Amino acid sequence: MTSGLWIIGYGSLIFKPPPHTEFRLDGYLKGFVRRFWQSSSDHRGTPESPGRVVTLVSLKDIKANKDLLTSVYTHELRHRSEFDDDADILEDDLKVWGCAYYVAPENAEFVRQYLEVREQDGYTLHNVPFHVTSAIPPSIQSKLKQSETGEYFLESSIYIGTIDNKSFIGPEEPLVTARVISGSRGPSGENSEYLLNLGNAIKELEARSSMKDYYLQQLVTSVLELSK
Known part of the structure; x- marks a missing residue:
């Protein structure tokens, strides 16, 4: 018998969910950063002029690559010294x-x-823990796991464009990415629409805690400036 499916959204799935979803739980992933470092030739760009969409970069890959680490110190770890x-x-x-x-x-x-x-x-399927922050309907509590501290989480399917996939473009300055996004369009629409929709969706989630995505904020600001 086929079991039910949990699927994590960290990009367009947040504002454009898949069909036949019964519940949505908000929360976060640990040990990753979100970056617009995945080229898109089929949705928000074309083969001749690829756009940019999000992927996740793991802590393991970040520690092994100086350029990835520099980006993380610029945004997620901005309060620390790069010499830590x-x-x-x-x-x-x-x-x-x-x-x-x-x-x-x-x-x-x-x-x-x-x-x-x-x-x-360029995306492949992975399974990672997803930590739930939203209210959990009693009818699905039994589908989740609980940590020793009482935190609810689930093991869920997620699509990631890993750093070794053919569409991963690697570390890129936000302004360079913003210029690509501002000038790209594909079968699914304007690349800037994707970014701005994601920015608005994350802003709603951020309003509930002190956790901020400074990289995404900078990218949104840059694209809006370029559109003036």
Whole structure:
């Protein structure tokens, strides 16, 4: 018998959920940063002029790459010195707002196939813990796990464009990314629309805590400036 499906959204899935979702839980991922370092030739750009969409970069990859580390010190760890010991960077230091959707067993295979098409340009499927911050309906509490501290979390499917996929463009200055986004359009619409919709969605999530995505804020500001 097919089991139900949990799927995490950290990009367009936040403001454009997959079909047949029954519940949405807001929360965050630990040990990742969100970056517009994935080129898009099928949704927000074309093969001739790729746009930019988000992916996640893991703490393991960040520690192994000086350019990735510099970007993290510029945004997520802006309060620290770049000369701090990298070994002191913990998963709890890097958190990404997102959401998790639940799809009932009878619709799980349909949604899996839908996502395989939607996330095809360099993304692969992974399983990671998702930490829940929103109210949990009693009817689905049993579907979640609980840590020793009482925090609810779930093991969920997530699509990530890892640093070794063909569409990963690597570290890029936010202003350079903003210029690409401002001038790109694909079958799914304006690249800037994707960014601004995501920025608004994350702003709503940020209003509930002190956790901020300074990288995303800078990118949104730069694109708005370029549009004037």
